[in-house]
Amino acid sequence: MKESSGEPIVDRVLRHPFFAGIDPTLIHAMVSKAEERTYEVGDMLVREGKPAEEFFLIEDGKVALEVGAADRSVITVETIGRGEILGWSWLVPPYRWRFDARAIKPTQAIALNAAAARYALAAHPAFGYQFLTKFLPVLAERLENTRVQLLDIHG
């Protein structure tokens, strides 16, 4: 993983599809500790069981969500790409990652600080509501996709 430089991070956050429609002044409260990141193929973004201290806006590339156990090899259960958001464990106690995330293409992302985000959501309830109305459909869509996967639709 290495740092990259470019346009102001807040502008990139504002341009990310996830934040479309959210009041920009409120977004500023959330991005104070945001960092831009680039990952090479194989780099880990998060590791299962570790504290979920940030979450990611994927600007480009592709990330595999992986689960593994001692008695079986690592399995990718979902991929996340450009324009998507990675991570919800930072929002739900005990704030620990439930899976591994590994770059499978060169990936550019913005890492948002989880503590700063939680503080912003709590301190600005209107923003918190706006944010959650954007976040909930993402979770709902992923839950629905998981259910559809269980139907073995590619069988």
Add this chain to the structure above:
Amino acid sequence: MASDTYPSVVHPAVPSGPVVSPYAPRPFVVRSRTQETPDTVTLRMEPRIPGDRLPFQGGQFNMVYVFGVGESAISISGDPARPGELVHTVRAVGKVTNALAALAPGAVVGIRGPYGRGWPLDSARGRDVLVVAGGLGLPPLRPTLYEIFRRRAEFGRVEIIYGARTPKDLVFAEEVRDWLQRREMRIQTTVDAAGRDWYGDVGVVTTRLPDARFDAARTTAFICGPEIMMKLTAQALVQRGVASDAIWLSMERNMKCAFAFCGHCQFGPAFVCRDGPVLSYKTLAPLLAIKEV
């Protein structure tokens, strides 16, 4: 736009020449056998009677007869521009298909067909084309993909989404890799689950739709795969603005006679063997909403 309204019943004229049973198969010889996945093979065949060509339209099927075992409806997966060669891709799931999948070069099978209505490619002229295949849904679409490649200038954007259970379940793997390199279309492959040696997408085919580039208002979609996959994909496309009469699905039912006589393949008012297997979502949507039809 093509129409899939059902034809009225036409009683055939009494033949004046020798009567040939519509059940009589034509002999074809297996020339090669390719193991696509652990349970799926592609058989390339040629007519045993020289010159016995078999012109077909992409999406049509044959009744393939393994002598002494039985007959099964199998979509044609070869190139329509090569009617002297017959290609079928078969997954070994039952008595007949297990016997078919076990055939070696030199074996002779019986062929009746081609039957049914295929993909209405002409209805897509001047429009974007979206092809979505799930699992063994790619073989019935491959003939039409060959046709699209040959007639590429007639269409707008061409997008292909192909999903399988795992990377090992992707059929025509080498050919798909070749398609990935082609610039005249975009292809996305996705699987339900994968190991670390897979660098493609993981997720159901509908998750790839947001990345597909097409103008919904002028898109024709061809979808083939398990019924639930076709239904969910069609619903997602309608939600995105694709007209239901521009979405085409290939239905699978228990075909026996293959000429709308026995009724085994009846699906609502349609005989899938004659009126399908390719039918528009506009026609199918009310039937797909009924459980266990």
